[in-house]
Amino acid sequence: MAGNPRNGRPYRRLTIQQRALHLPCWICGHDIDYSLTSYAAQRSAWAFTLDHAQPLTKGGDLLDPTNARSAHRRCNSARGNRITQPQARASRRW
Numbered sequence: 864m865a866g867n868p869r870n871g872r873p874y875r876r877l878t879i880q881q882r883a884l885h886l887p888c889w890i891c892g893h894d895i896d897y898s899l900t901s902y903a904a905q906r907s908a909w910a911f912t913l914d915h916a917q918p919l920t921k922g923g924d925l926l927d928p929t930n931a932r933s934a935h936r937r938c939n940s941a942r943g944n945r946i947t948q949p950q951a952r953a954s955r956r957w
Contacts, residue, residue, distance in 0.1 A: 868925055868926075869925070873926050874925065874926060877913065877926055877928060877931055878913045880928070880931075881913055881928075881931045881932075881933055882897065882911055882913075882933070884933065885897055886933040887933070888933060888934050888935045888938050889914065889916075889932040889933060889934055890914070890932075890934050890935070890938035890939070890941075890942055891935065891938050893935070895909065895910070895911045895933060895934075895935055896909050896910060896911075897911055899911070907936065908935060908936050908937035909935050909936070909937065910935070910936050911933060911934075911935075911936075912934050912935070912936045912939045913931055913932075913933070913934075914931075914932045914933070914934035914938075914939045914942070915930045915931065915932065916930050916931075916932050917930050917946070918943075918944040918945070918946065919944075920944045921944060921946060
């Protein structure tokens with residue numbers, strides 16, 4: 864019985880490579896706080912997570928570097944498994 868592929872060395876390597884790029888969130892375009900690590904990163908909505916442009920449930924490859932994107936935890940969760948990005952909201956009502 865195979866374990867969770869996200870716990871494997873290839874997935875961790877991909878996550879480290881993507882994180883090292885220090886790219887902004889591909890969904891909202893804002894900077895990601897890369898200083899958050901370990902426990903703090905698990906709690907912060909603005910921490911780095913590895914997202915997939917083509918969701919895994921829609922046939923995306925977990926370990927394909929061309930499918931890997933940097934995202935905020937909050938943006939990644941809000942997007943879910945949709946292929947399109949959620950609409951950016953204005954910071955205030957006009």
